[in-house]
Amino acid sequence: MPEPSLVSADNTTVVMCYHCTATQPDLIEEMLWTVPGIVAIEHSVEQPGSMTIYADVTVEGVKPLATAIAGIEGLAITQCRAVEETDWANSWKQHWHITPLTPHLTIRPSWLEYTPNSPDEVVLTLDPGAAFGTGTHETTSLMAKQMDALRQQGTLNYPQINVLDVGTGSGILAIIAGLFGSRQVTGQDIDPKVMHVAHANALANAQGHIHWTDTPLGELCHTQYDLVLANILAPVIIDLLPDLALRLLPGGTLLTSGIILSAAPNVKAEAVQVGLKPVAMVMDGKWCLMQFEKPL
Numbered sequence: 001m002p003e004p005s006l007v008s009a010d011n012t013t014v015v016m017c018y019h020c021t022a023t024q025p026d027l028i029e030e031m032l033w034t035v036p037g038i039v040a041i042e043h044s045v046e047q048p049g050s051m052t053i054y055a056d057v058t059v060e061g062v063k064p065l066a067t068a069i070a071g072i073e074g075l076a077i078t079q080c081r082a083v084e085e086t087d088w089a090n091s092w093k094q095h096w097h098i099t100p101l102t103p104h105l106t107i108r109p110s111w112l113e114y115t116p117n118s119p120d121e122v123v124l125t126l127d128p129g130a131a132f133g134t135g136t137h138e139t140t141s142l143m144a145k146q147m148d149a150l151r152q153q154g155t156l157n158y159p160q161i162n163v164l165d166v167g168t169g170s171g172i173l174a175i176i177a178g179l180f181g182s183r184q185v186t187g188q189d190i191d192p193k194v195m196h197v198a199h200a201n202a203l204a205n206a207q208g209h210i211h212w213t214d215t216p217l218g219e220l221c222h223t224q225y226d227l228v229l230a231n232i233l234a235p236v237i238i239d240l241l242p243d244l245a246l247r248l249l250p251g252g253t254l255l256t257s258g259i260i261l262s263a264a265p266n267v268k269a270e271a272v273q274v275g276l277k278p279v280a281m282v283m284d285g286k287w288c289l290m291q292f293e294k295p296l
C-alpha cells in the first residue's frame, strides 16, 4: 500500500509511479485505462524500451492496478512508488508545450509566452496542476476540435447557448466554451480537488463567470443545456447516460469522449436506449468521440 502521507488530501486517491522496461507504451496505457479506480494516466518514454507511468488511482484501485501491471506481457517494473501529486503535476511540465488544437484554438501553458497568429485565434492559458486536461491527450483534443468544428460550421452558435461540462478536470473544455462566448457555462466534477484548479484557470482566461460544482450529476438542479460535454471513460459515460440525456434540451447536442474504440458500440446502444440520436463519430488512434442529439 502507498504511504498514507502520499494519499490525496481527501483520502480518496493516490498517484502511483512505475518505471518499467516495456514495448508498446500506447497499448499498455490503453490496457491500464480499463482498470477500475483509474482517474488519470500519463506516460512518458525516456528512451526506446523504457517508460514511466503515472497513474492517479483510488486507494481501493491500487491493488487491482498492481495486479493488472504484473499481468502485462512484455512489461517489467524496475521501480514502483507513490508520489506526491505536486511532483506528478510538475514532472510532465517540461514536456508540455504550446499546443495548437485547430487553426483557431491554441492552448498555452501559463508559464510560456505565446503570440497569436491572428486576432481571431482563441488562446486558452492553462495550468492543470494535478487535474486531468492539458489538451494534449487525444480524448481532450477530440472534444476541443469538435467544439470548434461545430462553431466553424455554424451548427453551434455559442453566444446563444448554455453549456454543461461533466468531468471538467482542469476546466479546459468549460473554459473553451466560455472563450467561444457561451451565454452560460457550468463545469462539474466528482473530484472536489479539481474545483480550485478549474476556477483558477477560468480566472486566468477572464472567465470568472463560469460556475463550478462537485455535486454529482444526478443531484444537480434540473437545468437543461444546449450543449453537454463529457470526456470521461466509457463505463462511466454509460452509467451517466440517462442523466446526461435528462440534462439536454430538446434539440441539444451531447459530445462524449474518453471512449476506447472497442467500447463505442456499447456507448451508442445505451445512448439510443435513453432516446438520443447518434450524429457523428470522430476517431483519433484508439480513442473516439461520439456526438448525439436529443430529438425535438
Ligand SMILES: C[S@@+](CC[C@H](N)C(=O)[O-])C[C@H]1O[C@@H](n2cnc3c(N)ncnc32)[C@H](O)[C@@H]1O
Binding pocket: 039, 132, 133, 134, 135, 139, 140, 143, 166, 167, 168, 169, 170, 171, 172, 173, 188, 189, 190, 191, 194, 216, 217, 231, 232, 233, 236, 240, 258
Ligand atoms: C478524462 S478527465 C477529463 C478532463 C477534461 N474535461 C478534459 O477533457 O481533458 C475525466 C474527469 O472526469 C471526472 N469524473 C470521473 N467520474 C465522474 C463522474 N461520475 N461524474 C463527474 N465527473 C467524473 C474525473 O475526476 C476527471 O476529472
